[in-house]
Amino acid sequence: MKHLVIAAVAAAALLAAPVAGLADVAAGSGYQLAQVRMPQPAPQPDPDMRMPAPGPGAGVKGCWSARQMLYGQYRLSFCLNRGSDGGYQVDGNKLSCSGDIDWSRSGNQVDIRMNRGRCNRNTDWSRDRISCTIDLYGDATGQPAYVPAQVRMPVPNGGGNAPDITRLSCVYQPSTGPYGPVRFVAKRDN
Numbered sequence: 001m002k003h004l005v006i007a008a009v010a011a012a013a014l015l016a017a018p019v020a021g022l023a024d025v026a027a028g029s030g031y032q033l034a035q036v037r038m039p040q041p042a043p044q045p046d047p048d049m050r051m052p053a054p055g056p057g058a059g060v061k062g063c064w065s066a067r068q069m070l071y072g073q074y075r076l077s078f079c080l081n082r083g084s085d086g087g088y089q090v091d092g093n094k095l096s097c098s099g100d101i102d103w104s105r106s107g108n109q110v111d112i113r114m115n116r117g118r119c120n121r122n123t124d125w126s127r128d129r130i131s132c133t134i135d136l137y138g139d140a141t142g143q144p145a146y147v148p149a150q151v152r153m154p155v156p157n158g159g160g161n162a163p164d165i166t167r168l169s170c171v172y173q174p175s176t177g178p179y180g181p182v183r184f185v186a187k188r189d190n
Helices: 002-027
Strands: 062-066 075-080 085-092 095-106 109-114 117-119 123-125 129-134 167-173 182-188
Touching (some): 062 167, 075 109, 095 123
Antiparallel strands (some): 062 075, 062 182, 075 085, 095 109, 095 117, 109 129, 129 167
């Protein structure tokens, strides 16, 4: 029983100590109470925050070459320049043709319109079209690109530059002639 009384007195003394300290502060005795500040949680990113999108040509500007021969006999290369202009070169079957292109980008789609090109042997190249998809994860030649779902997330400062793209999955669509559309993969030259 003696131990219980001593424990009760000690507990009462501990409980009374902060009250005595408050009395000292109120009386101006120079004692100060420590103030504990709880850390504030970091702000969570807004799930509806949108990432800055690259400009219409960011990442695809530059020169490209088809890795397959078109129709088994023609090598195609093209350059996407600033704005919406560029040029192309087709060589093969004793022909060498070059011309201008107009192009545009919408999301992961690049649409190219070839203007009539001048060739040797007194002939012209037709006004064909090329539709390309930016191929980040293509597995096989001519297969459609696998593009994962886009997750919205904040980008740190300086993250506005899109990485260069190195592969396009394309469909060449002739405007005339006996040939039909053909799939090819274009790889960046520079």
